[in-house]
Amino acid sequence: MSTVNTLIFDIETVGEDFDALDSETKKNLTHWIRRDSDTEEEYKLALEDMKKGLGFSPLTGQIIAIGALDCHKNEGAVYYQAPGQRNPEHKEEGITFKQMTEADMIRKFWELAARYQVFVTFNGRAFDVPFLMVRSAVNGVRPVKDLMRGRYLYQNSPEALHVDLAEQFSFYGAVRRKGSLHLWSRAFGIPSPKSGGVTGDDVGPLFRKGRFLEIAKYNMGDIRATRELYLKWEQYFQF
Numbered sequence: 001m002s003t004v005n006t007l008i009f010d011i012e013t014v015g016e017d018f019d020a021l022d023s024e025t026k027k028n029l030t031h032w033i034r035r036d037s038d039t040e041e042e043y044k045l046a047l048e049d050m051k052k053g054l055g056f057s058p059l060t061g062q063i064i065a066i067g068a069l070d071c072h073k074n075e076g077a078v079y080y081q082a083p084g085q086r087n088p089e090h091k092e093e094g095i096t097f098k099q100m101t102e103a104d105m106i107r108k109f110w111e112l113a114a115r116y117q118v119f120v121t122f123n124g125r126a127f128d129v130p131f132l133m134v135r136s137a138v139n140g141v142r143p144v145k146d147l148m149r150g151r152y153l154y155q156n157s158p159e160a161l162h163v164d165l166a167e168q169f170s171f172y173g174a175v176r177r178k179g180s181l182h183l184w185s186r187a188f189g190i191p192s193p194k195s196g197g198v199t200g201d202d203v204g205p206l207f208r209k210g211r212f213l214e215i216a217k218y219n220m221g222d223i224r225a226t227r228e229l230y231l232k233w234e235q236y237f238q239f
Contacts, residue, residue, distance in 0.1 A: 006071035006118040008230065009109070010222040011128045012080075012200075012215055014207045015054025015061040029060070055204055056127070058134035064207055065216050066105050066132075067223040068112055069095075071120065071230065078219050079105035082212035095220050097213065103139040110136070114144045117159055120230045122181045122222075123166040125151070165229050168237060181225060190228040193221025 018026070033050060037043035055061035062081075069076035075094040087099045100108065109132070113119070121128050129147045136143050145160040151172065156162055170178040185192040198206070198218040206215050 003072070004118050005116045006120060006230075007112065007116040008067075008069040008071055008076070008120045008223050008227045009124075009128070010067045010121065010219060010226060011063050011132060012065040012203050012219050013055045013061045013131060014064050014204050015051070015056075018051045018054060025060075029054075052201075052204070058131045058138065061131075062102050063105065063132065063135050064102070064203070064212075065219045066109050067095075067216075067219040068109060069223040069227055071118075071227055074227070076223065078216045078223075079108055080212055080216040080219070081105075081207075082210075084210065085212065087213065092217075092220075097216050097220075099212075102135065103141065106132070106136050106139055106141045110141060110144045118161045118163065119145070119147055120163045120165065120226060122184075122226050122229065123164065125162065125164040125167060129162070163230065163233070165226065165233055168233055169229075181222065181229075184229055185225045188229065188232050190225055190232075191221075193218060193225050196221060 018029075021029075029050060030047065033043060033046045037046055065078060065080040067076065067078045073094075077096040077098060079098050079100045081102060082099045085099070087097075089096060089098045091097070125148065133143055133148070146157065147160055147162045149160065149162075150156050151167070153161065153163065165184070166178050166181075167173070169175075169184060179187075182192045182194045184190075196218065198214060203215055203218070206212075
């Protein structure tokens with residue numbers, strides 16, 4: 001295993017309540033649905049899909065959990081939102097769970113990032129990092145590392161090498177089907193974070209029900225699985 005400081009990380013997000021949005025925003029988000037729908041049923045289905053997808057954009061969603069794991073120590077933390085609750089900080093299996101606001105967890109992440117040179121994600125280049133950078137700006141926090149610089153590893157800065165395993169395992173898209181975190185974990189015999197009964201689709205409903213710690217523990221599963229996959233990549237794919 002490389003001795004370079006390596007941080008595994010993952011975020012969870014949730015969308016705004018569509019019904020609470022102003023009329024202009026609703027119009028902006030839905031005008032194409034009416035145009036592209038041939039029937040009222042198609043329109044309703046597309047509208048529901050759009051509402052469920054608000055958490056995929058930093059313009060209509062926010063970060064509700066950030067998991068960060070030191071690859072070598074195999075210890076880390078999950079910072080998570082829990083509106084209306086006051087949950088004490090606690091530790092499980094080397095992971096500290098700490099309740100924070102979105103702005104505070106973003107600040108904490110970048111404080112950690114300043115001490116690392118290698119950053120590992122699964123699909124982070126397509127989702128986690130762009131979302132994180134935009135939400136950082138929205139919250140008035142300046143990122144300390146450019147984790148989007150150059151798609152290929154040789155283009156990255158030595159001070160901020162971003163290894164996106166989804167891109168590495170698909171050879172930068174040369175393989176038609178990239179495979180999900182669950183499928184790659186399954187293939188390598190790694191416990192999948194989805195095996196606990198929670199998936200990414202459950203995060204929004206769980207958040208609305210106030211089951212914030214369940215989301216944080218699901219996030220812990222993601223960073224654990226990502227670490228194990230990174231070790232496989234480092235052993236068999238890195239040259």
